[in-house]
């Protein structure tokens with residue numbers, strides 16, 4: 001990244017707080033360590049990513065169907081899936097201050113990060129990341145349940161339900177989006193590692209003999225998605241995970257890693273999970289080949305996308321300091337931007353301007369395709385409003401001025417036209433109000 005790396009992270013976090021993308025969680029009570037709340041702009045940006053993912057991978061394909069499953073499942077699911085026994089991270093403790101760390105994330109030969117002590121660390125022991133709670137009025141062992149640490153298992157346990165109702169044939173996928181919970185030993189780096197986070201995943205079921213060609217296909221699709229988020233090629237690395245380092249169920253894994261300001265770490269993952277999960281949950285092969293009548297356990301390819309990490313890399317990529325023009329702007333891909341367009345009456349205290357601007361605002365928000373989120377700003381001077389919209393990544397600003405109204409002395413050719421200003425080039429164009437929605441929609445899809 002061109003800018004100072006630590007700097008960049010701090011600047012993005014500060015902008016997120018200042019402009020209402022992401023706030024520290026429970027802030028008025030002193031916060032809750034490493035929990036974050038998405039504010040108005042962050043919620044919209046996150047929703048745009050989530051919706052586009054669903055459109056692209058579910059709605060626009062006939063080989064994919066959706067599932068919206070419960071967070072709390074029968075604990076037997078986690079027993080069968082192996083999570084209760086093996087969803088662990090290696091935990092070590094500083095012998096001096098007792099701070100706890102993930103053994104694979106520190107250099108145990110170095111002093112403790114928390115107290116700088118040189119007493120060393122305990123031997124690693126397994127720490128289970130499942131978050132427990134209990135259902136019902138009594139807190140006895142029988143009522144213990146877990147908040148799901150991944151969303152995949154619901155897609156496996158519902159495999160027969162989905163198959164029987166959707167009548168899909170291999171290859172086909174089940175997709176899901178939703179919250180997952182992990183009692184991470186060391187959360188941190190803003191929204192990169194939290195104890196609750198959102199996942200977008202699908203399980204793509206294939207004939208066992210064909211899994212590698214589907215794996216390659218989904219890798220290509222993931223690469224395209226990463227590009228469309230605005231991530232520059234030189235910031236992303238596709239890392240094949242070696243034998244012995246993969247999860248026990250995986251025949252092949254590629255980690256999609258991003259060069260964050262705090263180091264190169266996982267953004268997404270692509271795994272071939274073989275028939276491990278379906279075999280865990282179904283005593284009989286759950287799929288019958290319609291041509292051969294053979295009963296089989298399909299193999300599965302799992303592309304896994306962390307939504308919060310998607311938001312983080314999008315913001316890191318988009319943050320731009322334009323020294324020449326003395327401004328900071330988010331060069332977000334237009335489809336990601338929380339607001340697509342902002343509407344300004346030149347002066348807030350001229351009712352005729354405000355009224356006309358309201359008409360333009362209503363015209364834009366009532367587009368039948370429902371693609372336009374529109375901001376309204378009538379405070380301060382127009383220069384400041386541009387600066388403010390640049391900082392949140394709004395691609396276009398529309399100003400209604402005296403020429404729009406055709407007031408005396410103004411150029412009559414400009415009646416019922418507005419100024420449209422482009423976030424990236426800062427260039428302004430005069431556009432007829434009647435043509436404005438089509439103009440903006442065309443620009444957004446460029």
Ligand code: ATP
Pocket residue numbers: 150182184191192193194195196197198199266267268269304305306307308309
């Ligand atoms: P890591 O190695 O960073 O702990 P992981 O290999 O455990 O990640 P997966 O189990 O593959 O992660 O989870 C799927 C995706 O969920 C990751 O690619 C990442 O985008 C996201 N993710 C995982 N853990 C967290 C977390 N604690 N906070 C936010 N996102 C997360």
